[in-house]
Amino acid sequence: MSKSCELNLINSEYKDGEKISYYEDEIIVKEPINLKIIPVCCDVCEFAISNIIDIQRYHEYQCCSECLTLWAEPDRERWKKGWRPTERQIIKERKRRNSFPLFLDLK
Numbered sequence: 001m002s003k004s005c006e007l008n009l010i011n012s013e014y015k016d017g018e019k020i021s022y023y024e025d026e027i028i029v030k031e032p033i034n035l036k037i038i039p040v041c042c043d044v045c046e047f048a049i050s051n052i053i054d055i056q057r058y059h060e061y062q063c064c065s066e067c068l069t070l071w072a073e074p075d076r077e078r079w080k081k082g083w084r085p086t087e088r089q090i091i092k093e094r095k096r097r098n099s100f101p102l103f104l105d106l107k
Helices: 052-061 065-080 087-098
Strands: 009-015 018-023 027-032
Touching: 052 065, 065 087
Parallel strands: none
Antiparallel strands: 009 018, 018 027
């Protein structure tokens, strides 16, 4: 007979913005209550969400900081109503960004 992988919950509590669950075998699981999950890539250009500025911009505009500067900020009202660049515009922007040289410091 195989052993189940389920944990037996003993108790849960809410403290300092987290749900804390206590399980058998002294296992404690902490979960942020208001965790906002964002995707790995920008919904518009599909480049990686790569820094804290991208994360902050994504929460408000659902795009990376590059797309915000290029498309969302120039016409915020239209953006907030759902307008997005055409596929042709996005492809052109991807090509532009991919043309930048990449420098790695391997020290």
